[in-house]
Each structure stands twice: as C-alpha cells, then as structure tokens.
Amino acid sequence: MTFGADASGLGSAGAEHIFWWRRDIRPGVTAAFTQVSAGNLAFHVGTDDDGVRRHRAALAVAAGVDRVRYMEQEHGDRSVWAEGSGDLPVADALLSRGLPVAVMVADCVPILLAGEFPDGRPALGAVHAGRAGLAAGIVASAVDALREAGAQGIEAWIGPSICGRCYEVPAALRDEIEGKVPGTASTTSWGTPALDLSAGVEAQLDGLGVPVHKDAMACTFQEPRLFSHRRAPGEGRFAGVVWAHG
Template identity: 55%
Template sequence: MFLWRAEVSPGVSVAFTDIHAGNLALHVGDDAAEVRRRRGALEEAAHLAPGSLRFMNQVHGATVEMMEPGTPSPTADAMVSRGLPLAVMVADCIPAVLVGQRPDGGPVLAAVHAGRPGIANGILPAAVERMRAAGAIGIRAWLGPSICGNCYEVPADLRAQVAEQVPSAWAETSWGTPALDLPAGARSQLEAAGVVVEYAGRCTLESDQLFSYRRSSITGRLAGIVWSHG
C-alpha cells in the first residue's frame, strides 16, 4: 500500500501510496463505493479515524485553503492545517507534503498538488506563505513520485513558457527533445522560500508500481498524505 512512509518528526508522519492501495480518486470513472472503501483502508493503515483524511477537488490552479474541523472539501490545489490529516492525489504531477511547527510545538501541515500549471503559478510558495501565516517555522518538504525531467516531453514553446517563470524546470528528455523537470522546479521554489527538501520520489512513468497518466490516460491516482498522531 505504501511506497514510502516515515514518521518525519515526533507525532507527524508522511506517506506516499503505490498501485497496491488502488485508485483513490473519485473523478476518473471508477466505482465511487470502491474508491471510498480504499480510502477507508488507507485511513485504517495510517491509524486514522474513518473519514478524517481530507481530500481536495484539484483543478490545476493556485488556490490554497486553510482547513479547520468542519471545513468542507475545497476546490483548491493546496491545503494547510494545524494537524488535520491531508491528502493530495496525482498520476504524474508532484504530490508535495510539507511539515512545520508552531512556537507552541503543534504541527502545521500542508498537502500540495504541484503539476505544471501549479509550479508555473507558484502554488508551492503560496502554500509556504499560508503555513507561515498559521505560525509555522522550520518548514520541511517531501516530494512524492512524479514524472521526471528525462520523461516529461512537452512542446518547445511550452517549455519556454514555464521556464520563463521557473528557469530550473528547463530540461531535455533522455531522447533529446524538449522537456520539463517539475521536481527540479519544485525544489528550486522551495529552497528559495527557505524550505528544506527531505525526500524526492521516483519517476511515475518509469515505475509499474505507480499510476502514470503519460503511460495511460485511463489510470488511477496515488496519494501523498500527511497526518499528526501525537
């Protein structure tokens, strides 16, 4: 179920799922009851209360929502909480999770859907800003599995457009055509914001243990999750 899982600070854990967790998205034509069952199994594996893991309606935008108890699932591409468990779903985009600490010792968490539009529009720096507004210091980031710069072929004009905003995203595929390196772009944005990147996952297209939209347009979604259990 988990490609990678770790307690990253006392009482706070981060994990990324693989294909064995199954598709976790409700928007890809899968049976909704089965998706909810899988989400429940994920919560159980993480020792979370049923229905407590918060998901977004992701739209490749730049909106960051602050999540409080009772806040409905937002239409956004990043969520921040003071401990509520958060999830982000992907099948080539970067599932980024961030963890900071308030001066009183409590956690500030974020889950970010960092695809090409999100990277270009600054969704990661916006999430960091919202975390700091919630009192976070010492923010660290974990970048889950996503398509790598060697594999993410794009038209030359699109590469130029994104690289104008995020120069570190400029790349070439392993076969010599224009590409974007989203993990490199994400890392540069986070480091510029003073955030330490602790982990970066493998390429989704290169691994048959992960969902990839580039491999098949009909595919599931894996999740990056972050939660407090202190």
C-alpha cells in the same frame, strides 16, 4: 524509496500493500505516499466510486486515523485550511493544524509540508504542483500561508512524479514554463524538449528557505507500482498524506 524496515507504522504486509514510502518525519508526524496496489483514490478517475471509498477507508486504517481530508484540485494557486473548509475544498494546497491531509497525483509533483506552531501544534500541508500550478505559484502560496499562520521550521518532502527525462512537451511550452519557473527546462532521454517539474519545485522551495527531502522521489512514468497519466491514462491516482498522531 519504498516501504522499508526503518519505516514507521504497521511494518506488515498490509502496510506494504498500501504504501510506496512512509516515514515518521517529525516527532508525532508521519508522511506517506501510496502506490497502485492501494487502489485508485480519486473519484474523478474511472467509474468505481465504491472502490474509491473502500481504498480511502483502507488508507485511513493503515495510517491509524479516522479519515483523511482531500481537496478538489484545479491546477491553480489556492491554499486552504482543512479546519473549517468543508469536506472537499477547491484548492491545490490543503493545510492543517494536525488533521490528516492528502494530495492526489499521477505525474504531477506531490509535496508534503511539516512544521510547528509556537504552541507546539503541528503545521501540515499537502500540495499539488502540476505544470500550471507550479507556474502560478502554488508552492509559495502554501508555504506563505503556513508562515502567516505562525508556522516555523517548515520542511518539505517531494514525492514521485514524472521525471525530466520522460515528460515530453512542445519546445514553446518548455520555454514558457522555464521563463516562469527557472530550472524546469529539460530534455527527454530520446532528445526532445521536456520539463522537470520536481526540479522547479525544489528550486522554489530552496528560494523560500524550506529544506527539501527527496528520498520518496521516483519517476511515475517508469515505475509500474505508481499511477501515471502519461503511461496509462484513466487508471488511477495515488496519494501523498501527512498526519499527526501520538
């Protein structure tokens, strides 16, 4: 789950400081999720914009890239391509043909996608699946956009999010989301209605024929090394990042 001896990249204390989990997921492609010690990566949280810039720059250095592309997430179903979309596109899925792309979360489900185009270029995606976006169809939007562009062999890596034993919601909301995304209804460890968003993500990916990898998963609410809006509102956002190299 955490940055381990088999992880790719720096293998140093600096890399461990930045990454919760990091792996070479395909030849020439790496995926990673950051942690609290990497710092807040979101400008819309807190007031320390200079700190966010430093944290983003440190992440790029640790990944060995010039910069990472981010998006302005809106809990919708819009997928855009990083190539030609400007510096901060409004979307909940950022796709690329090799450019480093990121999703920021602090309880929502981060999904990293990787496949290949017929010409050998990598097909990459970073997806933000919150409750509303999941119900709106962001998972299918991202996968369909990659496939429509010719991507093949797409696989998904689900990152840390609040688990179904901790994400308490009103019973009516649980039933509403379950009606739109079967498999999300859950119960907290203390016996109240809840949602399991990662289970819903996995079910949708299975339905799309996309293999799912879950070794990066953890509960953000329970794990202090990860940001959680439910546990500590306004503290920060960590990122899921996927990029091509070599």
